[in-house]
Every structure is written in structure tokens, then in C-alpha cells.
Amino acid sequence: MKKSLIGLVVIGFLFSACDNKTTIDESVIVKSTSQDSSDNKEFVSENFTLLTTDEKFITLKSTAQGLDFEEFKGKKAVLVDVFATWCPPCIEEIPVLKELREKYKNDFEIVSVLFEKDKPKQEILDFIAKYQIEYPITVGEENFKLAKQLGDVKKIPEMFLFTKDGRFVKRFVGKTSKEDLEQYINLAIKN
Numbered sequence: 304m305k306k307s308l309i310g311l312v313v314i315g316f317l318f319s320a321c322d323n324k325t326t327i328d329e330s331v332i333v334k335s336t337s338q339d340s341s342d343n344k345e346f347v348s349e350n351f352t353l354l355t356t357d358e359k360f361i362t363l364k365s366t367a368q369g370l371d372f373e374e375f376k377g378k379k380a381v382l383v384d385v386f387a388t389w390c391p392p393c394i395e396e397i398p399v400l401k402e403l404r405e406k407y408k409n410d411f412e413i414v415s416v417l418f419e420k421d422k423p424k425q426e427i428l429d430f431i432a433k434y435q436i437e438y439p440i441t442v443g444e445e446n447f448k449l450a451k452q453l454g455d456v457k458k459i460p461e462m463f464l465f466t467k468d469g470r471f472v473k474r475f476v477g478k479t480s481k482e483d484l485e486q487y488i489n490l491a492i493k494n
Contacts, residue, residue, distance in 0.1 A: 346370065346471070351449050353416070353441035356427055361414060361439060365452050369471035375412055376469060380491035382484075383449075383463040384415040385456050388422065388430045392478040393460045397434045399481045403488060404438055410467070410492045413438040416446045418459050466491045 346365040353361040362373040372381050386393035404413050417440055450456040453463055462475040464487055473487045
């Protein structure tokens with residue numbers, strides 16, 4: 304009886320220690336590591352203007368082959384990272400993304416697309432400061448339009464890699480290894 308009571312107290316403590324201010328719907332966190340590159344994604348022509356947290360604009364256009372980023376076209380391969388600030392796998396990937404961005408800084412850029420509605424700006428800025436993120440993070444309704452264009456993203460994290468000329472290379476679903484990412488980033492840079 305005494306052991307049962309102690310067990311219940313311990314379980315109660317574990318659950319009371321969780322942050323109940325954050326409503327995490329784990330059904331949107333993907334469990335698999337990556338999707339087969341044979342998705343042969345086709346995009347519909349559409350223009351997007353994404354707003355970054357530092358109030359700059361990233362303009363792009365979807366084409367049949369991928370996404371043309373006005374600022375990076377012909378200069379850098381781009382990884383579009385669809386994420387949320389409360390998503391554990393998304394947070395775990397930040398150091399890897401930062402490392403790869405630094406390693407390939409002349410040929411590679413990351414554009415993180417926040418997949419959260421009505422997130423207070425200060426909370427986003429605090430998140431960026433906490434994880435020392437230097438790549439652009441976009442916010443707003445345009446993010447959800449782009450996520451729909453990318454294959455109606457419903458689970459996170461999801462990342463989409465494009466060559467310097469905007470051709471779609473690979474879709475990564477769920478937590479992805481550094482080695483897997485780097486292999487495809489090299490491919491996107493060279494093509």
C-alpha cells in the first residue's frame with residue numbers, strides 16, 4: 304500500500320512538472336526520419352512575400368520545378384524549414400542547421416517558416432535569442448499559403464531543399480540526421 308501511494312505521488316509530480324501553458328499537439332510532430340526523394344513534387348505557379356521577424360521581405364515564386372527565391376536565385380541553394388517553437392524535434396535540429404549554414408555560408412541559406420498562428424512577436428524574438436538563430440525566420444499568413452503549396456504541410460518538422468536555380472531536390476519529414484542533410488545540400492549546391 305505504501306509503495307502504491309509513493310508511486311502515485313511520483314507520477315503526480317511528473318505530470319505536474321510539465322509546462323501546462325504550452326498546448327502541444329503531438330499529432331503534428333512527425334515520427335519518421337525522411338521521405339523518399341521520389342516524391343516528384345510539382346508546384347503551381349504562385350507568388351509569395353514572406354515577412355521575417357526583423358521586418359524584411361523574402362519574395363519567391365513557385366514554378367513547376369520548385370521555388371525561385373528572388374534574393375538567392377543563382378547564388379544559394381535554399382532549405383525551407385517548416386517548424387514550430389514548441390516542437391522538440393524542430394528545436395533539436397537547430398544546432399545542425401546552424402552548423403550546416405555556417406559551413407556552406409557562400410552557397411546555402413535556410414529560410415525557417417514558423418508554422419504557428421498568433422504567436423506573440425516577443426516570444427519569437429526570445430526563441431531566436433535563446434537558440435542564437437541567425438538565419439531568417441518568417442511569420443504570418445503567407446507562411447500557411449507556402450506550407451499548402453509545399454504539399455499541404457500538416458505535420459512538423461518538414462524541410463524542403465531547392466538548388467541554386469530553384470529546382471526541388473528533397474523533402475525531409477521528421478527529424479533528419481546531419482549526414483543526410485549534408486549529402487543533399489552538397490547535391491543542391493552542385494546542381
